[in-house]
Amino acid sequence: MHVAHLSLQDFRSYATAEVPLDAGVTSFVGPNGQGKTNLVEAIGYVATHGSHRAATDAPLVRQGAPRAIVRAGVVRDDRKALIELEINPGKANRARLNRSPVPRPREILGVLRTVLFAPEDLSLVKGDPGERRRFLDELLTARAPRFAGVRSDYERVLKQRNALLKSAAAHRRSPGPEVLATLDVWDTHLARAGSELLAARLELVEGLRPLVAASYAELAPHSGAADLLYKSSLGAAELSTDRARLAEQLLGGVAEARKQELERGVSLVGPHRDELVLRLGDLPARGYASHGESWSFALALRLAAFELLRADGDDPVLILDDVFAELDAGRRARLAGMVAPAEQVLVTAAVPEDVPKELTGATYAVSGGQVVPERDMLG
Ligand SMILES: Nc1ncnc2c1ncn2[C@@H]1O[C@H](COP(=O)(O)OP(=O)(O)OP(=O)(O)O)[C@@H](O)[C@H]1O
Numbered sequence: 001m002h003v004a005h006l007s008l009q010d011f012r013s014y015a016t017a018e019v020p021l022d023a024g025v026t027s028f029v030g031p032n033g034q035g036k037t038n039l040v041e042a043i044g045y046v047a048t049h050g051s052h053r054a055a056t057d058a059p060l061v062r063q064g065a066p067r068a069i070v071r072a073g074v075v076r077d078d079r080k081a082l083i084e085l086e087i088n089p090g091k092a093n094r095a096r097l098n099r100s101p102v103p104r105p106r107e108i109l110g111v112l113r114t115v116l117f118a119p120e121d122l123s124l125v126k127g128d129p130g131e132r133r134r135f136l137d138e139l140l141t142a143r144a145p146r147f148a149g150v151r152s153d154y155e156r157v158l159k160q161r162n163a164l165l166k167s168a169a170a171h172r173r174s175p176g177p178e179v180l181a182t183l184d185v186w187d188t189h190l191a192r193a194g195s196e197l198l199a200a201r202l203e204l205v206e207g208l209r210p211l212v213a214a215s216y217a218e219l220a221p222h223s224g225a226a227d228l229l230y231k232s233s234l235g236a237a238e239l240s241t242d243r244a245r246l247a248e249q250l251l252g253g254v255a256e257a258r259k260q261e262l263e264r265g266v267s268l269v270g271p272h273r274d275e276l277v278l279r280l281g282d283l284p285a286r287g288y289a290s291h292g293e294s295w296s297f298a299l300a301l302r303l304a305a306f307e308l309l310r311a312d313g314d315d316p317v318l319i320l321d322d323v324f325a326e327l328d329a330g331r332r333a334r335l336a337g338m339v340a341p342a343e344q345v346l347v348t349a350a351v352p353e354d355v356p357k358e359l360t361g362a363t364y365a366v367s368g369g370q371v372v373p374e375r376d377m378l379g
Contacts, residue, residue, distance in 0.1 A: 001113065001314050002344035003043055004080070005073035010065035011087075012038035019371050023075075025340070025361030027347040028371070036348040036366045040116065040319045043346065046072045046083050047114040047317070048138060049093070049105055052121075058089040074112045076314060081111050109145035113309055113316035117302040117323055124301055125278060125285050125294040132276040136201050139305050143312055147200065154193040154271070161186040161267050169265030187254045194270045195247035198232070201271065203241050204308075205230045211304035219303075219334055220296040224281025233273035295326055303338060315343035323347075325354045332356050 008017040013035045028036040041051055041060075051060060061068045068087040073080060084096040085105065095105035102108055123131045140147040164183060168175045175183075209228050216226035232239055234253045239246065253269040254261070261268050278285040278297055285297050309316045318339055324332050324347070336356035339345050349355050352363070363374040 001074060001076040001317065003072050003112065003317055003346075004075050005071070006039065006043060007069075007071040008039075008042055009069040010062040011042050011068040011070055012060060012062060013369060014038060015062060015369070017369075017371055019364070021344070021346075022362060023344050025345045025347065025359045027349060027352075027355045027359070027361065027363045028366050029349050029352050029355065029363055030366035032350055034367045035369060035371075037118070037321050039366070039371065040321050040346050040348055042070045043072060043112075043317065044114050044116045044319060045087075046070055046085060047109075047112040048142070049085070049109065050138075052116050052118050052321075056089070057087050057093070060087055061089055072112060083108060083111055106145065106148045109141060109148055113142050113314070114319055115142075115302055115306040115309065115316050116319040116321065117299060118319075118321035119323075119326065121298040121302065122294055124298045125289060129275040132278070133271070133274065135301060135305075136204055136276060137197070139308070140197075140200050140204055142305075142309060142316070143204075144200075147197075150193065150196050150200070154190075154197050157186065157189045157193050158267055158270070158272055161190060162265075165261050165267065166265040168262050175262060183258070187251060190254060190267070190270055191247040191250040194250050195243045197271045198239070198246050198250070198274070199241045199243045201274070202230055202239060205276065207308055208301075208304050211307045212300045215303040215307070215338070216296060216300035218338060219299060219331055220293065223293055223296065224283075226285075226297055226300055227279045229277040229279060231275040231277050233269045233271075292328070292331075296331065299323070299335065306339075306342070310342075317344045317346065318342045319346045321348045322350075324349060324356060333358065 002023040003021050006017070006019040006021060008014045017039070019039065028039055030036055041053065044052055045060065054060060069084065070087070071082065071084045073082050082098050086094040088094070093105050095102050095108050097108050097111065124135055137147070137151055141151065164179065164186060168179055205228050212228055213226050234249055237249055239249070250270060257268045280289050280293060280297065285294065289297060306316060306318055320339065327335065333356060336358035340358050345359065347355055347359060365372050365374060
């Protein structure tokens with residue numbers, strides 16, 4: 001698939017922008033702070049309903065404007081779709097598909113699929129476990145949009161259960177039978193929603209492992225082998241992807257942890273406490289990998305995500321935001337060679353020399369709020 005048109009209204013620094021796009025490579029080149037990332041962030045937002053660099057929607061709306069609107073024309077197998085998202089910070093966002101309103105924006109997740117790699121992705125390797133859980137869960141949602149619902153169900157259960165545990169912990173006395181009965185109910189909900197998430201993550205990690213190893217070996221041929229290990233809060237228990245069995249194991253796990261949970265006032269067992277361990281050779285990448293190795297690992301994770309989505313039947317749009325300046329010449333050329341065949345690749349760079357020559361295509365100059373095709377600048 002590819003994006004054939006991007007239109008912005010009050011998004012980030014843009015009052016308005018109209019950017020026609022084609023399949024193949026498009027580079028956005030311009031000095032720092034001119035709005036290159038803002039453009040690709042908008043495309044990522046249409047695909048995921050989130051930003052890769054802001055935890056909330058407020059910064060996405062141009063300062064002083066009440067809302068932002070992002071429109072993307074998407075072409076998939078010669079069929080066109082128009083996605084429109086109205087971003088209303090603090091209120092519900094609204095979405096339209098082919099000019100018809102949809103009841104909930106999440107119903108159009110999956111119409112556009114992107115894989116975005118940006119400097120922030122270094123935190124996939126160096127950051128907290130939450131970053132890696134989010135990577136897995138976002139990929140699950142990109143592959144099967146119904147996971148947006150599974151994730152929000154789990155979050156809701158967790159929030160309610162934590163509220164109950166917190167208030168029980170605050171009372172400092174043994175909780176009465178009513179509290180314990182309510183907790184039993186939340187345990188069941190946690191096991192049900194958690195087992196679905198856990199089973200999907202385990203399956204996903206198995207799918208990712210060979211792809212990450214292959215991408216990493218290609219990017220960094222002189223480094224150790226990259227591997228992934230899913231570490232569950234259930235400890236050393238053998239885990240399969242059988243949901244019913246996982247639900248039983250989660251129920252057993254929370255039963256065992258109940259005393260501690262009541263003391264600490266927080267849920268200690270479940271997929272929200274799991275970790276995706278990244279390994280390089282015999283060592284964990286976090287805390288051991290060099291800066292360059294960490295970059296290559298983060299890239300390998302994104303490239304593996306791209307391959308997995310592609311294997312589902314369609315190339316996602318590949319976005320490389322400010323990536324090449326960080327890589328040495330060898331890694332640059334290898335990465336460029338790996339991504340060049342994708343249906344659409346969008347690249348941002350501060351100077352034209354940062355776009356590898358293997359990635360020839362259209363170029364836009366981005367400066368002072370203007371996005372101008374290069375041929376117009378020359379002419
Ligand atoms: N909500 C907003 N309202 C107005 N301006 C904004 C908003 N959010 C960001 N900006 C402005 O957008 C600019 C940053 O744009 P962007 O991150 O796209 O730059 P860039 O061209 O990718 O730069 P770099 O090469 O440094 O990565 C900054 O000048 C910032 O002040």
